[in-house]
Amino acid sequence: MSETPLLRLFDGLAKGDIAAVRACFSPEAVIWHGFDGIALNVEDFLCSMEGLIGYTAERWIQDVHSLVTAEGLVQQHVFVVHTQAGDRKAWYVCIVAKIADGLITRVDEYIDRAGFFVPANAF
Template sequence: MNDLADRFFAAVRAGDTAALTALYDPDARIWHNDDGREQTVEENLRVLRWLARTVNDLRYEEIRRHPLADGFAQQHVLRATLPGHGPLEVPASLFVRIADGRITRIDEYADSAATAVLRAAGPR
């Protein structure tokens, strides 16, 4: 579980969609509290590609990870620099479900006030 989690967050930081594709179950769904809808894997990869191209020095800090029976929960602060805006600091929690070594679902809760600038600029 920790290895998969480490590989997942490293792939997000690197914008490595090939690695992310390998980690996701093809039918996985990703839900975000800021819009209340589920994304397909391809929709999520499009957002993550955009994020990797748009922000600088993306990193996860203050990580607290907790094993769950079917995956893990992680609390963290995503930090980056958004050109033309400055530093970003987004407290977030993810609940990640895993089956057969692949991510089947993510429920992400991020501080919507902190992500407002990203939503305004983003591909959603």
């Protein structure tokens, strides 16, 4: 699978590189959360990602499955973090992304933030 804006986004998060994350989005992009029904603009999303980066020592995705659609792609993956306190946590995630000209214009993120699990193979 060729690199997608979503894979670049998660690579940027893994590196703690907010500028790389920002570069994945069109300026007018919307990021919607299924867990709270709130839609964020890019700057608000980046603020929340800065918080995530501060809370975690490491972040990555694994078990990535993507399906290209007419408007972008659907991606399922496991999002894994090691917190600053040393805890390991993971969540199953599904993202529906609209992409235009190589940039994300909309993300619908489906994740149960309360439903984390401790991954057995996340080292």
